[in-house]
Amino acid sequence: MDSLINDPFKVAFDSLEEFADVISEVLQCPVTIEDVNHRLLAYSTHDERTDPARISTIIGRRVPEKVINQLWKEGTIPELLRTQQPIRVKNIDEIGLGNRVAISIWKQDVVLGFIWALEIDKTLSEKEFILLKKAADAVKNKLLQLQTRKNNKEERFQEFFWKLLTGHMNIKEEIIEHFHSLQITPSPTFAILVFKFQGNITNQEEQQISYLLKTNQRLKIMLYTIDCDQLIVLVSAMNIENPIQELSHFVEAFRWKLKDRFGIQEITPVFSSIYEDYQKIRKAYNETLTVLSIKEKFPQETKHIYHYQKLGMFQLLHFLLEKRREEDYVNQSLHFLRVYDQKHNSNLVETLEAYLNNDNNINDTAKELNIHANTLNYRLKRIAEIGDINLKDPNQKMMLFLDLKIEKFQSR
Amino acid sequence: MDSLINDPFKVAFDSLEEFADVISEVLQCPVTIEDVNHRLLAYSTHDERTDPARISTIIGRRVPEKVINQLWKEGTIPELLRTQQPIRVKNIDEIGLGNRVAISIWKQDVVLGFIWALEIDKTLSEKEFILLKKAADAVKNKLLQLQTRKNNKEERFQEFFWKLLTGHMNIKEEIIEHFHSLQITPSPTFAILVFKFQGNITNQEEQQISYLLKTNQRLKIMLYTIDCDQLIVLVSAMNIENPIQELSHFVEAFRWKLKDRFGIQEITPVFSSIYEDYQKIRKAYNETLTVLSIKEKFPQETKHIYHYQKLGMFQLLHFLLEKRREEDYVNQSLHFLRVYDQKHNSNLVETLEAYLNNDNNINDTAKELNIHANTLNYRLKRIAEIGDINLKDPNQKMMLFLDLKIEKFQSR
DNA sequence: GAACCTTTTGTGAAAATCACCAAAAGGTTC
DNA sequence: GAACCTTTTGGTGATTTTCACAAAAGGTTC
Numbered sequence: 007m008d009s010l011i012n013d014p015f016k017v018a019f020d021s022l023e024e025f026a027d028v029i030s031e032v033l034q035c036p037v038t039i040e041d042v043n044h045r046l047l048a049y050s051t052h053d054e055r056t057d058p059a060r061i062s063t064i065i066g067r068r069v070p071e072k073v074i075n076q077l078w079k080e081g082t083i084p085e086l087l088r089t090q091q092p093i094r095v096k097n098i099d100e101i102g103l104g105n106r107v108a109i110s111i112w113k114q115d116v117v118l119g120f121i122w123a124l125e126i127d128k129t130l131s132e133k134e135f136i137l138l139k140k141a142a143d144a145v146k147n148k149l150l151q152l153q154t155r156k157n158n159k160e161e162r163f164q165e166f167f168w169k170l171l172t173g174h175m176n177i178k179e180e181i182i183e184h185f186h187s188l189q190i191t192p193s194p195t196f197a198i199l200v201f202k203f204q205g206n207i208t209n210q211e212e213q214q215i216s217y218l219l220k221t222n223q224r225l226k227i228m229l230y231t232i233d234c235d236q237l238i239v240l241v242s243a244m245n246i247e248n249p250i251q252e253l254s255h256f257v258e259a260f261r262w263k264l265k266d267r268f269g270i271q272e273i274t275p276v277f278s279s280i281y282e283d284y285q286k287i288r289k290a291y292n293e294t295l296t297v298l299s300i301k302e303k304f305p306q307e308t309k310h311i312y313h314y315q316k317l318g319m320f321q322l323l324h325f326l327l328e329k330r331r332e333e334d335y336v337n338q339s340l341h342f343l344r345v346y347d348q349k350h351n352s353n354l355v356e357t358l359e360a361y362l363n364n365d366n367n368i369n370d371t372a373k374e375l376n377i378h379a380n381t382l383n384y385r386l387k388r389i390a391e392i393g394d395i396n397l398k399d400p401n402q403k404m405m406l407f408l409d410l411k412i413e414k415f416q417s418r
Numbered sequence: 419m420d421s422l423i424n425d426p427f428k429v430a431f432d433s434l435e436e437f438a439d440v441i442s443e444v445l446q447c448p449v450t451i452e453d454v455n456h457r458l459l460a461y462s463t464h465d466e467r468t469d470p471a472r473i474s475t476i477i478g479r480r481v482p483e484k485v486i487n488q489l490w491k492e493g494t495i496p497e498l499l500r501t502q503q504p505i506r507v508k509n510i511d512e513i514g515l516g517n518r519v520a521i522s523i524w525k526q527d528v529v530l531g532f533i534w535a536l537e538i539d540k541t542l543s544e545k546e547f548i549l550l551k552k553a554a555d556a557v558k559n560k561l562l563q564l565q566t567r568k569n570n571k572e573e574r575f576q577e578f579f580w581k582l583l584t585g586h587m588n589i590k591e592e593i594i595e596h597f598h599s600l601q602i603t604p605s606p607t608f609a610i611l612v613f614k615f616q617g618n619i620t621n622q623e624e625q626q627i628s629y630l631l632k633t634n635q636r637l638k639i640m641l642y643t644i645d646c647d648q649l650i651v652l653v654s655a656m657n658i659e660n661p662i663q664e665l666s667h668f669v670e671a672f673r674w675k676l677k678d679r680f681g682i683q684e685i686t687p688v689f690s691s692i693y694e695d696y697q698k699i700r701k702a703y704n705e706t707l708t709v710l711s712i713k714e715k716f717p718q719e720t721k722h723i724y725h726y727q728k729l730g731m732f733q734l735l736h737f738l739l740e741k742r743r744e745e746d747y748v749n750q751s752l753h754f755l756r757v758y759d760q761k762h763n764s765n766l767v768e769t770l771e772a773y774l775n776n777d778n779n780i781n782d783t784a785k786e787l788n789i790h791a792n793t794l795n796y797r798l799k800r801i802a803e804i805g806d807i808n809l810k811d812p813n814q815k816m817m818l819f820l821d822l823k824i825e826k827f828q829s830r
Numbered sequence: 831g832a833a834c835c836t837t838t839t840g841t842g843a844a845a846a847t848c849a850c851c852a853a854a855a856g857g858t859t860c
Numbered sequence: 861g862a863a864c865c866t867t868t869t870g871g872t873g874a875t876t877t878t879c880a881c882a883a884a885a886g887g888t889t890c
Binding site for chain 1: 701727728730734743749774778810811812816
């Protein structure tokens with residue numbers, strides 16, 4: 007009996023729900039157990055008192071994203087990930103969060119989940135804090151079991167996803183069936199999303215990415231995997247009015263969170279077009295790879311481009327370069343300008359490119375080149391003469407623009 | 419002796435030169451014999467009196483182009499090609515042409531050449547006109563022989579040219595050697611020039627073309643041939659400051675002459691880039707064919723384009739279409755605009771295309787579409803919204819322009 | 831037909847462009 | 861170094877373009 011008082015959790019229990027009730031009884035307050043991604047694993051039922059945040063969590067079987075965001079902002083979650091001690095959280099009315107105490111569940115140096123105890127009418131004492139610590143210790147093996155089972159499932163996910171990405175599964179029915187067997191509902195429309203990291207993704211980063219993806223509630227993520235320095239995600243694009251904008255927001259938010267919460271910087275996010283046909287996953291993936299390779303060659307020009315469709319003519323560069331090569335074409339106008347530049351130490355080509363980049367805007371271009379607007383005008387006139395170019399002809403300008411970019415593409 | 423007075427030209431003569439002297443002696447004035455293309459065949463030497471036009475003709479071994487042009491303008495040559503009678507030409511001081519009489523040399527209903535008799539101090543009498551007619555009759559067989567010999571040579575030209583055009587002769591030394599064996603000096607730079615006629619080129623038209631090409635002195639024509647409705651010309655681009663401009667002028671002048679002199683209309687002239695390497699004749703020829711096929715599909719847009727290099731992005735269309743096809747790409751922006759157009763009976767796509775065609779010029783576009791400039795502005799705003807397009811981004815605009823043209827290209 | 835939305839047109843002020851001119855700076859040629 | 865050419869910069873004013881706003885017109889929905 008003494009040992010039970012010292013550690014009331016040294017009992018056998020079948021399910022996590024049962025265990026949540028045990029904790030609840032010992033501490034005399036409602037209890038919730040979450041995994042490390044804030045998915046609800048179990049909650050006590052003996053105590054009816056609760057707060058809106060807990061209700062939402064139970065209803066949605068996960069902690070609402072705004073609550074997670076808030077807990078990150080004011081430091082609770084970072085603290086939980088740092089220490090094994092219980093943490094007290096003051097109520098935050100805006101998100102319906104009452105006073106509560108939380109503790110993280112550790113297995114060696116990895117956090118497996120959290121236990122939350124609501125302080126509805128009472129405040130937990132120092133002694134009860136120690137009990138909570140013991141509870142966290144007692145539950146860790148149970149969580150680990152769940153984890154392992156999930157890992158197996160995870161592996162099956164991985165295999166399936168890679169088959170899709172590489173186009174090794176291209177019978178429609180087979181794909182759908184596989185989705186269902188993995189208990190995923192394939193959304194009617196999807197996109198592939200890739201985040202390219204600075205270097206290979208470490209295990210720790212993997213955890214953090216996984217955490218962010220699992221806690222995100224903005225977009226439904228069907229599958230994801232990690233490949234060297236890339237995080238590849240299959241995301242649903244359904245039920246959204248403007249999917250592209252939504253995806254843009256998502257990647258921005260994701261990048262921001264990685265930086266803000268985990269200090270991971272210099273992420274390059276990209277995403278494919280939106281498709282309905284799951285046989286096109288490979289194509290979508292290739293699109294993202296194209297975007298990445300273009301962004302690598304034209305970091306400045308494509309700074310604000312994440313989306314394949316927004317690449318504009320950049321998506322053609324690779325292709326056009328090949329054509330140019332095979333027919334060893336020379337753009338005469340550019341050639342003349344180059345010769346002139348060489349001979350007179352001028353910058354007509356550079357000027358032309360800046361002008362074209364700036365959508366024919368004299369002022370912007372002059373500013374970018376740090377020259378007087380009239381100087382620019384003069385140069386443009388010379389360019390037209392020397393290169394025999396009609397700068398009012400969109401056709402010619404387009405060709406020049408393309409040829410300039412093709413050459414850059416080639417030389418990089 | 420009587421017969422000699424009746425027809426003093428019924429004598430055997432070895433060369434045309436000899437015969438020219440005979441005529442000169444009979445008529446007592448300087449005589450020149452030309453072929454139908456105004457190339458000098460022979461001239462009398464017994465009489466020293468002459469005029470500047472004749473001197474130029476003898477020096478250059480052909481009638482100067484400005485003289486020919488003048489003789490066309492005031493009707494002499496058309497008349498010579500019509501009648502077998504001698505024609506009197508009054509002196510034309512601007513081109514150094516003194517008074518003279520001309521007659522055409524006929525073989526059945528084909529003109530083989532001309533005889534010119536200068537009226538330096540005397541005026542030819544009616545009797546001498548009859549003599550001239552007899553001279554023309556006497557010389558025709560000699561000319562025919564030359565013609566035939568030339569035809570054989572012509573055939574060798576043809577064969578050689580076609581080998582070059584089709585890339586069946588691609589050893590540099592061999593090509594040069596062939597040129598020399600045909601007594602052509604290959605110019606260091608060249609271009610291929612093609613005129614496409616309305617229908618297949620008739621024999622008569624062939625004569626007329628040949629005439630125009632041979633009398634042209636602006637550009638040196640190395641080889642030419644006729645293929646169904648195409649006249650294909652290998653032209654020198656040397657010794658000209660601005661060859662492309664020169665070529666443009668030439669084709670314009672050629673077209674104008676065909677129309678003005680022979681009533682041949684609706685000629686489409688095109689020409690290739692300028693090359694130095696004669697192994698590239700085939701490539702140059704293919705360029706012209708590309709220009710022709712594009713001009714057929716986009717007659718309006720390419721109205722003023724004759725030159726491959728001036729095709730701008732049109733030269734890529736064929737190529738891009740293939741790419742688009744193989745990856746069944748859909749431009750989302752255009753798709754949204756099309757859907758909107760369909761649903762609301764609007765013309766956003768058409769508006770966008772006009773705007774892009776007009777180099778982003780609001781006024782010009784509005785005029786073309788017969789709408790108010792503000793209406794256009796409003797539509798553009800809507801286009802940006804609906805198609806999720808940034809109309810300040812040259813990249814996106816370029817892609818839209820290309821995709822629009824690709825679609826047009828495809829549907830034609 | 832009222833209420834509502836989209837589209838077109840008109841107006842005027844602000845901004846940008848363009849065609850000039852002129853001065854100055856930099857380079858090349860003889 | 862003088863003469864010459866090209867390039868840069870500045871300024872001016874006419875012209876065009878852009879933009880915001882308002883009114884009118886046309887359609888759709890209830």
